[in-house]
Amino acid sequence: MNTRYMKKMISMALLIAAMTMPATAQQNVPTAVIDSTDVDALYAQNLLKPGEKAPNFSLPDYQGKKYNLYQDTKTYKVIEFWASWCPDCRRDLPKMNEIVNTYRTPHFYGISFDTNSAAWQKCYSETFKGGNIVELCELxxxxxxxxxxxxxxxxxxxxxILTPDNKVEFATVSIDKLAQKLEELKSKMNE
Incomplete structure (x- = not known):
């Protein structure tokens, strides 16, 4: 078999394989990971660890008011990093709304990575009904x-989940694990 023919066949095979791969909202994610039921095992391993000091931030809400994480020192905090364009986020938003309405003790912060203000605000207003969550976005x-x-x-x-002194209590990419940990911390948060 000649080399030119072989290169052509390999190129065609790669092109066909690339065209049939499923698209995902996450970047650079192997297909095997997307199909897995526990992406937390892969993606939570590099998050800040329990006991580490959470970095401070000062971010605006949709009206331009800035919120500084370190100003909030009286209670636990839950931070949700999300975006309206993310299908996994959109899937979890109703459950997050339930969590926000269930646990009144921690302060909830949503940090969006949207670049379109209208899309971010529309998604937020459609999802969070009566909940006490501060939505922040730098666009x-x-x-x-x-x-x-x-x-x-x-x-x-x-x-x-952060402690009142802004140390990491828990980090995850799973809404179910977040809900479970909040339930475990319920009595501690109400002290």
Whole structure:
């Protein structure tokens, strides 16, 4: 078999393989990971660890009011990193709304990586009904945001629970694991 023919066949095979691969909202994610039921095992391993001091941030809400994480020192905090364009985030938003309405003790912060203000606000207003969540967004791309780098975000959505003194209590990419951990911490948060 001649080399030219072989190169042509390999190129065709690669092209066909690339065209049949499923698209995902996450960047650079192997297909095997997307099909897995526990992406947390892969993507939560690089998040900030329990006991580490959470980096401070000062981010605006949709009206331009800035919120500083370190100003909030009286209670636990839950931070949700998400975006309206992310299918996994959209899937989890109704459950996040339930969590926000169930646990009144921690302060909830949603940090969006949307670049379109109208899309972000529309998604937020359609999802969060009666909940007490502060929605923040710099209108910067996920990979360009300093808060994304500071919190080691490599998957959306990502969730953190912080203690009143802003140390990491828990980090996950699973809404179910977040809900389970909040239930475990319920009595501790109400002290």
């Amino acid at each position: 910067k791309k996920w990979k360009e945001s300093q808060v994304s780098k500071d919190y080691h975000i490599s998957w959306l959505p990502t969730y953190y």
